[in-house]
Every structure is written in structure tokens, then in C-alpha cells.
Amino acid sequence: MAALSAVSLMGAHTAAYAAGDAPYGGTAAAVPGTVQAENYDTGGQGVAYNVTAVNGSGNSYRSDGVDLEGTTDTGGGDDLGWTGAGQWFKYTVNAAAAGTYAVSLRLAAPTAVADGLHIANAAGTNLSGDVAVPATGGYQAWTTVTASVVLTAGVQTLTVDQDNPGWNINYLTFSGANAPYGGTAAAVPGTVQAENYDTGGQGVAYSVAAVNGATNNYRPDGVDLEATTDSGGGYDLGWTTAGQWFKYTVNVATAGNYTVSLRLAAPNAVTDALHIANASGTNLSGNVNVPATGGYQNWTSVTATVALPAGQQTLTVDQDNPGWNINYATFAQSGGGGGGGTGYGGFPASFWGNTSSIPGASGAIEFDFLNATNGQYPDSEVYWDVNGVEESIAQSPYYTMTSCNSCRVYFYLGTPNSKYNDFIELNSNGTTINADTSRVDAFGLPLAVHLHNSDGSDVVVGEDDQVFSESRTALFQQFENSVPAAFQQLATVNAPYSIPAPSDVAAFQPGGADANYMVAYAASEGATETTQQVFGCSGGGSPNLSGDPSLCAGLNRCVAQFSTAVQNTPSDYYQNAPCNYYSAFWHSVAVNGLQYGFAYDDDNGQSSDFNSADAQYVQVAIGW
Numbered sequence: 001m002a003a004l005s006a007v008s009l010m011g012a013h014t015a016a017y018a019a020g021d022a023p024y025g026g027t028a029a030a031v032p033g034t035v036q037a038e039n040y041d042t043g044g045q046g047v048a049y050n051v052t053a054v055n056g057s058g059n060s061y062r063s064d065g066v067d068l069e070g071t072t073d074t075g076g077g078d079d080l081g082w083t084g085a086g087q088w089f090k091y092t093v094n095a096a097a098a099g100t101y102a103v104s105l106r107l108a109a110p111t112a113v114a115d116g117l118h119i120a121n122a123a124g125t126n127l128s129g130d131v132a133v134p135a136t137g138g139y140q141a142w143t144t145v146t147a148s149v150v151l152t153a154g155v156q157t158l159t160v161d162q163d164n165p166g167w168n169i170n171y172l173t174f175s176g177a178n179a180p181y182g183g184t185a186a187a188v189p190g191t192v193q194a195e196n197y198d199t200g201g202q203g204v205a206y207s208v209a210a211v212n213g214a215t216n217n218y219r220p221d222g223v224d225l226e227a228t229t230d231s232g233g234g235y236d237l238g239w240t241t242a243g244q245w246f247k248y249t250v251n252v253a254t255a256g257n258y259t260v261s262l263r264l265a266a267p268n269a270v271t272d273a274l275h276i277a278n279a280s281g282t283n284l285s286g287n288v289n290v291p292a293t294g295g296y297q298n299w300t301s302v303t304a305t306v307a308l309p310a311g312q313q314t315l316t317v318d319q320d321n322p323g324w325n326i327n328y329a330t331f332a333q334s335g336g337g338g339g340g341g342t343g344y345g346g347f348p349a350s351f352w353g354n355t356s357s358i359p360g361a362s363g364a365i366e367f368d369f370l371n372a373t374n375g376q377y378p379d380s381e382v383y384w385d386v387n388g389v390e391e392s393i394a395q396s397p398y399y400t401m402t403s404c405n406s407c408r409v410y411f412y413l414g415t416p417n418s419k420y421n422d423f424i425e426l427n428s429n430g431t432t433i434n435a436d437t438s439r440v441d442a443f444g445l446p447l448a449v450h451l452h453n454s455d456g457s458d459v460v461v462g463e464d465d466q467v468f469s470e471s472r473t474a475l476f477q478q479f480e481n482s483v484p485a486a487f488q489q490l491a492t493v494n495a496p497y498s499i500p501a502p503s504d505v506a507a508f509q510p511g512g513a514d515a516n517y518m519v520a521y522a523a524s525e526g527a528t529e530t531t532q533q534v535f536g537c538s539g540g541g542s543p544n545l546s547g548d549p550s551l552c553a554g555l556n557r558c559v560a561q562f563s564t565a566v567q568n569t570p571s572d573y574y575q576n577a578p579c580n581y582y583s584a585f586w587h588s589v590a591v592n593g594l595q596y597g598f599a600y601d602d603d604n605g606q607s608s609d610f611n612s613a614d615a616q617y618v619q620v621a622i623g624w
Helices: 465-469 472-482 485-491 519-524 531-536 549-556 581-588
Strands: 029-031 033-036 068-070 078-080 088-095 099-108 113-120 131-133 142-151 154-162 168-174 186-188 190-193 225-227 235-237 245-252 256-265 270-277 288-290 299-308 311-319 325-333 365-372 382-386 389-392 398-401 403-413 421-429 432-437 447-453 458-462 610-612 615-623
Touching: 029 033, 088 168, 099 113, 099 245, 131 142, 142 311, 186 190, 256 270, 288 299, 299 472, 299 581, 325 465, 365 382, 382 398, 382 615, 403 615, 421 447, 432 447, 432 458, 432 615, 447 610, 458 610, 465 615, 472 485, 472 581, 485 581, 519 531, 531 549
Parallel strands: 029 088, 186 245, 365 615
Antiparallel strands: 033 168, 068 078, 078 168, 088 154, 099 142, 099 168, 113 131, 113 154, 190 325, 225 235, 235 325, 245 311, 256 299, 256 325, 270 288, 270 311, 365 398, 382 389, 382 403, 403 421, 421 432, 432 610, 447 458, 447 615
């Protein structure tokens, strides 16, 4: 009988030849454990493997010893060679538990091969990412290359896909799985606590250079954990060190972009402190900088964005530089997409409600006021006030804005004109609008504004979803924990009603205990203003800060002493005391980090100000 040609190998087979894929030897290979390359499944060409030609001389080992040869690698046996782009071999395995497994591939190649192979599941999903094969100097000169894969529990079929030729493989060793802490993957959207890293131990669920912390009372492997004084209590993860990492198994409800609010603390600013990676090692978040908060228990929130597929997956928090603590990470789906207000600004899908019910307005802008107090106040106790009209949301959630110049829309909780109040600022005429949320004077209520334009585009500004989901007490405590000692009084001086700006507090005014907080710094940049005048950009000195937005912004952001490039780089702001940490906090809990924290915060586009000449409707969510 003539040998099968490459063409015939790629063609159809009889039922007798392709009897179905099955594990070699009849039993699925155990995972954790080692899978020998020569033990690919039975079933023949197009079923258990796909090759373009029959090579090797491994028929002494098995009757279909395709592409096998004796190896000189440690342990002997056969390796699999004659690799070619588009070829593949299947292996049936039995995973002891669901989770992420480290895979050590024993490989050899005369020269380096970029994207030599990948490991896929039965659905064809690339589990390992593209695996590069380094140059070892020959087909029998062996090295070990590591990757990771997420497996379900039980019997399943994995495929080693050959993406580019020029390498051999001897075996694959799967190390113990990490699994979600508590047995259930953390839900995304949602909050992932730092102390709830996966189980599996050193080198599997985490990698640390030394064991620190004393919280084995929380979990037996309480590595690098300590009790935290942050809002909500519990534990944070500290003793960060370059090269360390911790894994977290999550279950993502919907594929898309997610805003991650990382709760961080650091005595000093840390550039490139961490990043979030997927199971393939891809950096999803970019390099995350941690601002100086003044201590390991002074907390702030830093945001990043990650793109996640739907379903269960493992994320890794990689520690790139030391000197910071982490308490938790909150994932909220980023805006963009679909109608109906779904997901705009990183809020939950239901937050903005059914926007199709908002009335149309000809030559005007329809305002839709939303009760986002989480049941703390009924619609009859959430009031809006604009252009001399004051009503509760129960009376009407809508207002048709034809014109409003240099005006404010006020909001009150409980009763009209109560001390629980806040406002947005705007100019509007017809379908043209310029508006913002403002923390220049004080914070009173969480506010978020969603602008929808007639062309279908959307803008969201204001406090982020985390602020709306927590209590007033928690937010005030979060502020106090996040700022240096001099600023902590802002959370108590007018509690529980508001958190005033520092320029409006006696301690930062002439004669006050903190009157000199910004004076020396301002003087070093040639400004003779008082601390109150610097925070307020109000002028009164030389040069007059009320007429110098860039200098006043630079002083408040504590970058005035640096180059123009640094002054235009938001990630460098608030890292070199003395700073306006009041403003820094409101940026840390704002949608896209944009907020009016002081009068000239629009310098370099960091304010919550937005403009439109074709607005269709504006939604304003009022929290607490």
C-alpha cells in the first residue's frame, strides 16, 4: 500500500480510521501532573492530530507514532518534532480543580521562534497566549518555558497548536491550580478585596520574596496581610516588593471595558507601582502610579481601565515597585455603548434608567432628575430648583431648559432648602450648554451628570459609582483617611452636611494653625499669596494668581516647580507635598478623574466642565 500523501492526510477519513478522539492509554492524563508530548490522543489524522506529512520513527512506541523521535533530554523517551504552522495535537486531561495552572513546556529549537505555539481548549480559545520558543542551540538542547492556562474541573481536551515551525517539545508539566478564595469567583462588576487572593500557595496563587503580616486568623496563608483602618475595616495587603504578584479569580458578567478603582495608600509617591495582567501576562491596566497619601493607612482611590472578556478568568496584580498598600479594587463597566443609558460613565446598567421615556424638547434641552439615594430618601424628598421653579422628583422628574445663563441648578434632600444640598453650574440657550459639577467651594451631595447629544454621543461627569454606592458616613471617613493630617479637619468641621474647600476653613486662613501651609512653596515660585489665596486662586499678591491660571493650577497640583511637560501630565499631580489634597481626593473619586477641585482646575482640561451645541437631554443623578 502506498504511503499516504500530504494531500490525503488533509482529506476525509473513513469511520474506521477516525474512530473518535480518546486519551492515549484509555485514561486522561492527571492535572496537576506531566503530559508527555508522545502521548497525544488516539483517533488519527484530523481527529487527534493534524499534520501535513507523516514524519518520525516512533511506531515502536505507538502504532501511529507521528512526528515522534527518541530524545536525549533528561528522562529519555520520545519527543515530538517536525513542527509546522497549522499542525496540532490533542491531549485529554483530567483537572483536579478549576483554576489557573502554570504550564512548564520542555522545548528545544536551534534558533528562536516567535509565537511558536499556543494551548487551546476544545472551543478553540487560546488559553496560554502565544508562546515564544527561545534559541537553545539545537533540536536536542532543551529548556523550560512557562505559561499559564485557566482550566475547568474534570476531563477536557487541550490542543497544542503549532503556529510557527522550527522547535521540538518533550512534555508539559501542569503545576497545582490556584482557585478562587472561598470557592467562588469574585463578581465583576463588583469589589475584589485584596485579602481574598486565590488559594494555591506560593508560586501558584501568589509569589512573594518573604512572608510578612500576621493575619493567619483570617486565612491560614495570610501572606502580607494586616488589619486596615480604611473605611469598612478588614485587611489590606502590604509589604509590596518589585516582582511579587497575587492572583484573583473573577467572573465577568459582560465583556467590555471596566473602570477599576484601586484603593491605595503610600507614604511617598510611587511611579509605576503596579499593573493588572490577565492569565496570558498581558498588561491590561497600563502602569499605575500611586500618589503620596502621607502614610500606609492614609487611603485614596486611583483609577485605571481594563478590557475583560465575559466569564471566569484570573487576573494578576503585579507589584512593579515597592512602597504602597492596597485594600481593594472596584470594577465598574465603563461607558460607551448602547442606548438606554446603559453603562455610561462606568455606572451599572440600570443606573441611568430608561432614557426612552424622557420627553422630547424642541429647541431646548430636557433635564431628567434621578433619585440615586439608594432608598434613603423617597422621590417626594428629593428636590430640584432652577429658574425660580422648585419641585420634588415625585412632582416632576423633568424640566425643559430653554435658557439659563450663569445659573445653578440646586438640589436638596429631605426638605426644600435643607442643609443637605448641592448644585451644578451651567449656561444654556436652546440646545447649547456649558455645565459642570463643582467642588471649588464644598462637597455636599454626590452628583453625576449624563449629557446625551442628538448625534448619539454621550458625556458623563461628576462623582463615580463607588461614591453613589456607599453611605455619607463612609464617604466622609474615606476622605479623612485619604488626606494628610492638616486636611482631615475638612471632614469634620461641617459634618455631616458638607466637606468645605480648604480656603473656606479658618485653619488655612491668615492667623490659622495651617496658615503657612502653602506660603513657602508659593514664594519659591515667585508668588507672594497667602495659603488661602493659593487654594482660592483669588489673587492679592504678586503675581496675581487670579490672572495666572497655569501658576495657580501648578501650585495646587504641586507641580509648579517642574517642566511644562510635567505640569501637563495628570499622573504627576499631587505627588510632591505641599499640595491641595482636597482637590486630589475629588479627582480620585470622579468619573474619568475629572472634577473642579479649585477655581482653575480647567487648566490642562482636568475639570468636569463640558460643552455641547446640540444637546438632546441631560440627566442629573442626586445621591444620598
